[in-house]
Amino acid sequence: MATRAAGKQDPAGSRNGNPALRGEAPATALPTGHQHNEGHGRRLTAAFEALEAFPALAESRKRVLRVVSQDQPSVTEMVTAIESDVALVIAVMRLANKRADGRGRIRSIPQAIEVLTPAGVEALIGATKTFDFFERTPLWDAAPERFRLHAVATQRAADRLCSRVEFPDRDELLVSSLLHDIGKLVLVQAYPGYPGQIHTSARTPEQRLHAERRELGIDHALVGGVMARRWGLPQQLAAAIEHHHTDEANGEAALVRLADMLSHYAQGQAIAPDQLLAVARQVGLGPQDLREVLFELPGPPPDRRRATTPCPLSGRELEVLKRLAEGKVYKQIALELGLSTSTVRTHLHNVYGKLGAVDRAQAVLIASERGWL
Numbered sequence: 410m411a412t413r414a415a416g417k418q419d420p421a422g423s424r425n426g427n428p429a430l431r432g433e434a435p436a437t438a439l440p441t442g443h444q445h446n447e448g449h450g451r452r453l454t455a456a457f458e459a460l461e462a463f464p465a466l467a468e469s470r471k472r473v474l475r476v477v478s479q480d481q482p483s484v485t486e487m488v489t490a491i492e493s494d495v496a497l498v499i500a501v502m503r504l505a506n507k508r509a510d511g512r513g514r515i516r517s518i519p520q521a522i523e524v525l526t527p528a529g530v531e532a533l534i535g536a537t538k539t540f541d542f543f544e545r546t547p548l549w550d551a552a553p554e555r556f557r558l559h560a561v562a563t564q565r566a567a568d569r570l571c572s573r574v575e576f577p578d579r580d581e582l583l584v585s586s587l588l589h590d591i592g593k594l595v596l597v598q599a600y601p602g603y604p605g606q607i608h609t610s611a612r613t614p615e616q617r618l619h620a621e622r623r624e625l626g627i628d629h630a631l632v633g634g635v636m637a638r639r640w641g642l643p644q645q646l647a648a649a650i651e652h653h654h655t656d657e658a659n660g661e662a663a664l665v666r667l668a669d670m671l672s673h674y675a676q677g678q679a680i681a682p683d684q685l686l687a688v689a690r691q692v693g694l695g696p697q698d699l700r701e702v703l704f705e706l707p708g709p710p711p712d713r714r715r716a717t718t719p720c721p722l723s724g725r726e727l728e729v730l731k732r733l734a735e736g737k738v739y740k741q742i743a744l745e746l747g748l749s750t751s752t753v754r755t756h757l758h759n760v761y762g763k764l765g766a767v768d769r770a771q772a773v774l775i776a777s778e779r780g781w782l
Contacts, residue, residue, distance in 0.1 A: 449626070449627075452599040452600070453595065453599050453632070455598070455599070456595045456596070456597075456598035456599035457595060457636060457639060459598040460591075460594055460595060460598065460636065462538060463495075463496050463499070463538075463549065463553065463594060464496055464537070464538040464539050464540040464549065464553055465494045465496035465497050465500075465534075465537050465538070465539050465540075465553075466493075466494050466496075466539065466540065466541075466542070466553065466554065466557060467539040467540065467541045468542075469490070469493050469494035469496075469497055470494075470497070470534055470535075470537055470539050472490045472493065473487065473490040473491055473497060473530070473534045474531060474534060474535060475490075476490050477527045477528075477530055477531040477534070478531070482527045484519065484522055485780075487522055487527065487530065488518045488519055488522065491518050491522075491530075491534075492518055492564065492583060492584075492587060493561065494557060495556060495557055495560045495587055495588065495591070496537065496538075496553070496557075497534060497537065498518065498584060498587050498588065499588070499591070499640070500533055500534070500537055501518060501521045501522075501525065501530065501533065501534075502515065502518070502521055502584065502640070502642055503640045503641065503642070504521075504525060504529075504533055505520070505521035505522075505524040505525050506521075506640070506641045506642060506643070507641060508524050508525065509524055514643060515643070516578070516580070516581040516584065516643045516645060516646060517580030517581050517583070517584055518580065518583075518584065519580055520580070540553055540554075542554065549597075556590065556593070556594060559590065559672060559676070560586075560587045560588070560589070560590065561587070562672040562675060562676060563586045563587070563589060563590075563665070563668045563669050563671075563672040564583055564586040564587045564668070565672075566586075566667075566668035566669075566671040566672050566675070566706065567582050567583065567586035567664055567665060567668035568582075568583060568586075569671075569702060569705065569706075570664050570667060570668055570671075570692065570694075570702070571583075571664070573694065573698065573702065574664070574692055574693050574694065576661075576664060577724075578645075578661065581643075581645065581646065581661065582649075582661055582664060582665070584646060585645075585646050585649040585650060585653075585661060585665055586664075586665050586668050586669075588633070588637065588646070588650055589630075589633065589649070589650050589653050589665050589669060590629060590633065590669075591633045591636050591637070591650065592628070592629030592630055592631065592632035592633030592634075592635075592636060592650070593629045593633075595629070595632045595633070595636055596621070596625070596629055596632060600625065603625075604617070607620055607621055607624050607625065608620050608621075612678075612679040613673075613679050613680055613681050613684075614654065614669060614670060614673060614680070615654070615681065615684060618630065618654050628654070630650065630651055630652065630653055630654045630655075631651055633650040633651060634647045634648065634650050634651025634652075635651075637650050637651075645661065648661075648662065649661040649662045649665050650665075653665040653666045653669060654666060658688075658691070659691060663688060663691045663692050664692055666688050667685070667688045667689055667691075667692055667694075670684070670685050670688065671685075671702065671703070671706060674703065674706065675706040675707065685699070686699060720776075720779075720781040721763045721764070722760060722763060722764075722776075722781065723759075725746075725756060726756050726757075726759055726760050726763075727776075727781065727782075728746060729742055729746070729753055729756040729757060729760070730757070730760050730772060730773065730776055730782065731782055732745060732746075733757065733769055733772075733773060734773045734776075734777070734782055739753045739754060757769070757772075760772055764776065
């Protein structure tokens with residue numbers, strides 16, 4: 410069984426466990442040099458299995474069950490409650506992708522809820538293992554809560570960035586930012602000295618990643634990508650997790666990388682300013698944009714509605730409607746999008762028909778209320 414396999418190891422941070430995290434010399438050194446590959450696969454396989462038992466915070470499960478038990482559960486409230494906890498996100502995304510013919514096409518929690526139905530979500534979450542703020546589990550100790558706090562902070566930073574750069578796949582980004590560090594959970598189980606014995610004097614995220622590669626021959630981002638694929642999650646999500654620390658990262662992976670750095674900054678941890686600025690530029694943010702984001706971080710996340718039903722508009726129709734919502738006239742919209750005014754008019758006519766709106770004001774209101782703008 411997975412629990413027995415993990416139990417043979419010394420759970421990181423447990424009361425009677427890992428000496429490295431207590432500041433003592435480890436009884437058994439971690440593999441180095443030619444030992445990297447010796448037993449590597451066996452360690453990781455056992456750790457992958459141990460992650461099956463990763464628990465959710467009891468309060469998180471309670472809130473999801475409270476929402477789904479209502480006569481007409483709010484999908485928006487269900488999404489918010491599920492995304493409050495990494496373990497719940499993992500459980501819902503895995504089962505939804507399995508139900509969807511195992512093709513890895515469910516990329517967000519709203520999509521997952523649509524596949525599972527509220528009743529299916531209730532059954533799944535009701536069976537999820539939990540831990541409490543004031544308790545420690547022999548297998549995970551304090552890891553779940555530390556991990557959850559950083560994941561949620563990174564997701565909030567990612568959402569702020571998403572609105573700044575107008576990233577189109579917001580719901581997917583919110584999942585990949587929550588799951589970006591799942592490889593760390595694997596390494597905690599695979600190597601008793603992780604992270605204390607591995608990171609030692611490393612301070613920034615980049616330094617810690619280099620330390621992992623040097624000491625273990627792998628890093629948590631790579632392991633996280635492997636884990637996401639084992640779970641049958643979409644390739645886009647797995648790639649964002651795997652590449653969120655690479656200098657060549659772009660798109661979703663670069664946004665997750667920047668959000669991770671911003672989360673460390675907001676939590677008072679060290680980051681390298683030059684690397685922060687370099688990654689910001691990769692996603693289209695200049696120095697002044699970055700200053701504003703850094704200043705806003707301690708505040709609440711942006712108040713933006715979540716799209717809980719698929720948007721019926723085409724990409725071009727949505728672009729036209731967004732500019733209409735900004736108060737722009739047909740001529741301005743046509744110029745910005747390289748279209749004729751008659752084409753803009755045609756797109757808006759189609760928008761009104763699809764949304765059942767009688768005019769521009771109602772179209773903007775409907776799209777905003779449903780989280781499409």
